[in-house]
Structures are given as C-alpha cells and as structure tokens.
Amino acid sequence: MSFTKTVLSATVAVVISAGMSFADGDAMKNPMVGGAAMFADKNIVENAVNSADHTTLVAAVTAAGLVETLQSEGPFTVFAPTNAAFDALPEGTVETLLLPENKEMLTTVLTCHVVAKAVMAEALQGMIADDGGVHPVPTVGGCTLQASYADGVMTLQDENGGMATVTIADVVQSNGVIHVIDAVLLPKM
Template sequence: MLKHREILHPSLLLTAVGVLGMLAACAQQPSQLAERLPAPQGEAVNARPYAVQPEVRRQPAQALAAAAATAINPYVGGTAMLGTRTIADNCAAAPNLRVLTRMVAASNAGRALSEAGPITVFAPTDAAFARLPNGAADQLLASANRPALSKVMSYHVVQGAITLNQVRARIDAGGGIARLPTVAGAPLTATKEGAAIALTDANGSKSYVETPDIQQVNGVVHVVNGVLVPQLG
C-alpha cells in the first residue's frame, strides 16, 4: 500500500494503475445509474445548443458560447453550473469536483479547460478519486510525477463539444462501440449499458456518466463516477 510521503515514479505508477481494476467492481451498477441519469432534461438541453448551423461552422467558439449562455444546466454538487463560465471555473465552483480542480491546476490540462474550445471533459468526482489506491491521488500531485498527472488529466479531455446524445449516436453508428480520441492521444471506449453510458479506459476499468451535458462557454462536461487512466508506460 502506498504511503502519502513516498514519491511514486511514473514507472511505479504503472503498477499502482493495475489496482484500478477494482473500480469496475466498486462503481455503481448500470441499472442504478440509469435511474439517476436525467435523460429527459439532457435530451431537451441537447436539442438546442449543438445543432450544426452555418454560424457554428463559421464561428464555432462564439456560437458555442452564445448557446451555453442560455442553456439550462443540471446542478453539480448542489451548485449551479453557469453557462457563462469556462469549464475550469465551473469545476472549481462544484464542491464535489475539488480534487479534479487541484489536479487540473497542477497539470498541463489546466490551460485547455480555461481557454476557448470547444472541448468535452469527463470529470471524475471526489468520490471517484477516493476509490483510487490509498495515497495515489497525492502521489500524482507530487512534483516528480507531473508528467504522469498531465497525461492522466488529458485522458479525460476530448476535442469538440460532444453531448450525451451524440455519444449515443456514435455508439449506434459504430455497431455498439464508439472510440473517443482524447487529448492524451489514446481513445476512450464508450458503450451503452441500458440507459447508462459506460466509458472503458486503457486498463479495462469502467466508469459511468452520472451528470451529463453541462454546457459552458468553451465546451461541455459530463460528470463521471470513476477516474480514467491511460497506459503510463
């Protein structure tokens, strides 16, 4: 078991990542998540902001910001997610995304979440980070492991603003599987499990979308119940 004060080299982190296989068993069951997903609200929100109009092709950033400003976003951690904010600002405002906010600020991914997009972020909750091996989150924040941290955070970011309905459409078009290329360079695998959307990382661990379609001026956020980890070798 990792100690909080030990410095974990990225090559050793690969061993710790193997423990993430337990997340699939620890994660909530798809049937439970299906009951919690705000599907009717999400579908209503999805219908408005990302329709492909000529204006979007000419000025994607401006059109995205204008649509987000009028979007009806779900609350995250009991806090309103304002469409006039950036992804970084809204994540910082959510009380259940504090660990993610710390990690983003310490990594190269922080700039992407603050600048003009569009991007899509799969945002793990504090509870998701708590299920990592003991001390792993602190080790990622150690200065010696910043390259590994940046890769892990970038693995949660996909270029383009992708709504949950669009993920479902990609899954259908792919015969039941959609590969979402991340900024880290490796894809996430998206599948349907009932009404839930599952994301499988490079290590075979699954996470599920809990709160979809949080629209911001530079993209969209989907809150997930697990940490997505790329191969770190």
C-alpha cells in the same frame, strides 16, 4: 492543511481575485453539479471550482498546469471524475500524482479525460449506435476510451479495462461540455 486543499484554496483565491463572478448569469437549464449551479456562459474551470464534488479534480488540473488550457476557447469535452472517484484509487495514488516530479504523469491522466471537441451525450449515443454498440473516443492525452450505451446508461472503458459511468451528462460550458463520471480513467500502463 493537505496539499490538495492548499492548491484548491490557492486556485479559488486566484479566480476570485481575477474578478470572475460565479453568481451571475443564467444556468441555461444546466444540471446542478456538486451542489452548485453550472453556467453555460462560464468556462470549464470557472464552473468546476464551484462544484463541491470536484475539488480533487480542480487541484489536479492546477498542479498539472492545465487551468489556462481548460479556460481557453476549446471546444472541449471533459469527462470529470468526482472526488469519490479519486478516493476509490489505491491509497496514496492521488498524493503521489500531485507531487511536482509526477506532473507529466498527472497531465497524461487528466488529458485522458479530455476530448478536443464538444460532444453532447445524444451525439455520442448516435456514434455508439452507428458503430454497433461501442464507439472509440480518442482523447487529448493520447488514450482511446471505448464508449457504450445500454439501458439508459453511458459507460466509458479505459485502456486497462477500467469502467466509468456518466452520472450527469451535458453540462454545457462556454468552451465545451462536461460529463460527470464516477471513476478515474487511466492511460495504458
């Protein structure tokens, strides 16, 4: 069994043993993510563990020791890369980041996907318009993403020029909002 699957299995077991139920509650018109309902009365971690498209992200959050943080009150905006986004990284990158000796770098990469407030897509579109087409988005990890919006598509650029598209916006959580993205954003290297 791979390290990622082991960590994910352990995370799911801990969450289930903590007595959290994912079948209860109203999805409150949230979009489905990874084939699972997303409940506005559940926190970011409680919802993310149910998405089949975010198993790598959940494993990485666990390995970085960020589960408790992302279960806290927040509010947070999380730009959540899919498994396919992690798979698109150069071969061996994810496995290397998940090694215990690389926890600090993994934490930096992950927190460059987190904003310390809840920002809905419409509000971000307004900020982009107010800034003439590109809005800087400072993250918890110290990275500044550049957000833009054109032809109905929200994109984010990392400090290395890497681009991600928001594929599912405004997945409301009890402690913020998730926007699903199709690429992993990286800190300045």
